[in-house]
Amino acid sequence: MRAPFGARLAESVAARGRLCVGIDPHPGLLDAWGLPQDVSGLERFALTCVEALAGEISVLKPQSAFFEAYGSRGVAVLERVIAESQAAGALVLLDVKRGDIGSTMAAYAAAYLGEGSPLAADAVTLSPFLGFGSLAPAIDEAERTGRGVFVLALTSNKEGASVQRAVGDGKLVAQTVVDEASLRNAGADPMGSVGLVIGATVGETGLDLSKLNGPILAPGVGAQGAGAADLDRVFGPMAHVLPTSSRDVLKHGPDVAALRTAALRARDELAAG
Numbered sequence: 285m286r287a288p289f290g291a292r293l294a295e296s297v298a299a300r301g302r303l304c305v306g307i308d309p310h311p312g313l314l315d316a317w318g319l320p321q322d323v324s325g326l327e328r329f330a331l332t333c334v335e336a337l338a339g340e341i342s343v344l345k346p347q348s349a350f351f352e353a354y355g356s357r358g359v360a361v362l363e364r365v366i367a368e369s370q371a372a373g374a375l376v377l378l379d380v381k382r383g384d385i386g387s388t389m390a391a392y393a394a395a396y397l398g399e400g401s402p403l404a405a406d407a408v409t410l411s412p413f414l415g416f417g418s419l420a421p422a423i424d425e426a427e428r429t430g431r432g433v434f435v436l437a438l439t440s441n442k443e444g445a446s447v448q449r450a451v452g453d454g455k456l457v458a459q460t461v462v463d464e465a466s467l468r469n470a471g472a473d474p475m476g477s478v479g480l481v482i483g484a485t486v487g488e489t490g491l492d493l494s495k496l497n498g499p500i501l502a503p504g505v506g507a508q509g510a511g512a513a514d515l516d517r518v519f520g521p522m523a524h525v526l527p528t529s530s531r532d533v534l535k536h537g538p539d540v541a542a543l544r545t546a547a548l549r550a551r552d553e554l555a556a557g
């Protein structure tokens with residue numbers, strides 16, 4: 285039986301440092317790497333990332349859409365990315381941003397978090413905007429299988445604020461997401477397995493994160509403009525913040541050594557102060 289995701293993440297970050305690298309095979313990056321825009325190019329791109337990063341970086345985050353764009357053969361590449369990254373010791377956070385009514389959410393949970401599913405990762409990204417409670421089947425399944433979830437709270441894009449900073453029941457919608465996640469994580473040691481996504485670009489969060497007891501994925505560093513100073517400004521000395529960067533690291537490929545060096549440099553620059 286797998287240990288809970290929160291414990292596995294804490295252990296991985298202690299050993300490998302706090303950085304998640306996104307595997308986002310943008311068509312423009314395939315071009316820049318001199319690869320064809322077909323399944324063979326996708327496969328070469330993604331497996332080069334795994335070779336360069338999976339033995340060193342604590343979390344890899346493949347973005348599902350870039351694989352789905354190539355149909356079933358692209359999804360087969362995603363399955364290999366998940367399996368080979370895990371075999372090399374990295375945790376895999378599958379970025380699918382799912383959210384649905386509870387009965388179908390259970391089907392997504394089986395696909396991405398269920399034991400024996402070829403697409404099961406260590407954790408997935410979820411969207412709570414059908415109501416946090418609609419995510420219960422996925423959170424329950426993650427808890428059953430030692431996996432985790434990262435729920436969108438304050439996203440890095442500027443359009444997110446119109447929904448996430450809206451006030452309902454006297455508090456920010458994003459605070460409701462924080463509070464629900466905190467309830468699920470209460471009492472877990474060293475932390476729970478229900479993470480949040482809060483962009484490093486969001487400035488003052490206006491959120492009380494003191495009871496979260498879970499990890500925070502912080503996208504927006506690098507290509508979206510945020511850096512180490514922004515992480516400090518947004519999160520202060522909070523524990524369990526996991527910055528994530530995709531294009532700013534990936535642009536250093538296709539050379540395996542150069543890609544690895546760029547990732548390690550980003551990890552060191554973004555290390556907790």
Ligand SMILES: O=C(O)c1cc(=O)[nH]c(=O)n1[C@@H]1O[C@H](COP(=O)(O)O)[C@@H](O)[C@H]1O
Nearest residue numbers: 306347379409439440503507508529530531
């Ligand atoms: O959930 C995410 O990963 C995510 C949430 C968010 O608020 N903002 C955000 O950029 N992301 C993802 O993080 C990655 C950022 O990529 P770069 O901008 O190239 O570093 C993309 O895969 C986004 O989909």
